Amino acid sequence: MTKLQITEFNCETQTQIIRDATSAEIKQMDLDKANYEAAKAETRAQATAKAALLNRLGITAEEAALLLS
């Protein structure tokens, strides 16, 4: 498994290091990933539902936008 890493640039010393993520950072990344996947799934579900509705109504997205303007 690829190690999770952090690139850190220090403005005071103008130096950059690449270090392994700490256990707390790995835990946060796991949480971030789960939230991202959930949001992505919701976005895809909404897009699918929208496409299905437009298909049922027999209009395009542009025509739907025109109706709501």
Next chain:
Amino acid sequence: MAKQSFTTGQILTAAQVLSLQQTAMLGGAASAKTASYTLVAADAGAAISMSNASATTITVNTALFAAGDTVQITNLGAGVCTITAGTATVNTSASLALAQYESGTLDFTSTSAAIFIKGAGAAATSGGMTSIATGSLSSNSTVISSITGGYVNLMLFVKDYYASAGDYLNIRFNGDTSTTHMWTTTNTRVTSAVNNAGASGFDSNDGAEGGTGSDSNNFLQMTIFDYTNTNTMKSGDWNWVYNSETGGIRCCSGGIAWKNATPAAITSITLRTAGATTWLGGTYELYGVK
């Protein structure tokens, strides 16, 4: 020449006279340092130079100097040299951090307080932009750390960034992962307002898949106002463009706010992939604006 007490009848050596002459010509006795240093009483009137590739400090304590004493400090090294108040108080209208080839003078107003007057080589005190950090995005997350004060605003540019699988850029200040501290209002090209407060960090995304591939030309510019204040929330504006996998080109602009119960100066900015994937490309530039 470092400040000292002369006695009646004392005969000065040639070296002492030369040193006095140097001091009279606003030079001061040279005192070279290569590591962090705490000033001593004998440094009054001296010109201290620091040379170190890494960050160093010059610490100022009380009861060593008298009102009117001065100490000149010059940083020759690549590492920033920061004037640090130990037990004494040090005020300045500029920054206490000396970049390479910058210098300044500690002007003591009492035994316990000094004013640091940034002088030759210092950045302009008003107007202009100073490059603070530049680099390439890499790893799972890129952190710009140890952002110093001394500027009014920060301006961030992130160019040509992309990660795998439609992932997108998310920005955090001071590593704050709260889902209730970041507020953004974004107007997309289709003029629908998206308020993505509730996200942990600022999402440069309006719901479509993030741009993927080196030809995505994703771009973000963010200005953060008054980033060192510790009294209220931070605010700013941002503009971002990305070539979405599913939604085409998105050109968006809006405002941002970071509201924390205990406001702190922004000292780090994290440029992370929202889905914790790895950065495959992109560069960043951070400027201090006066």
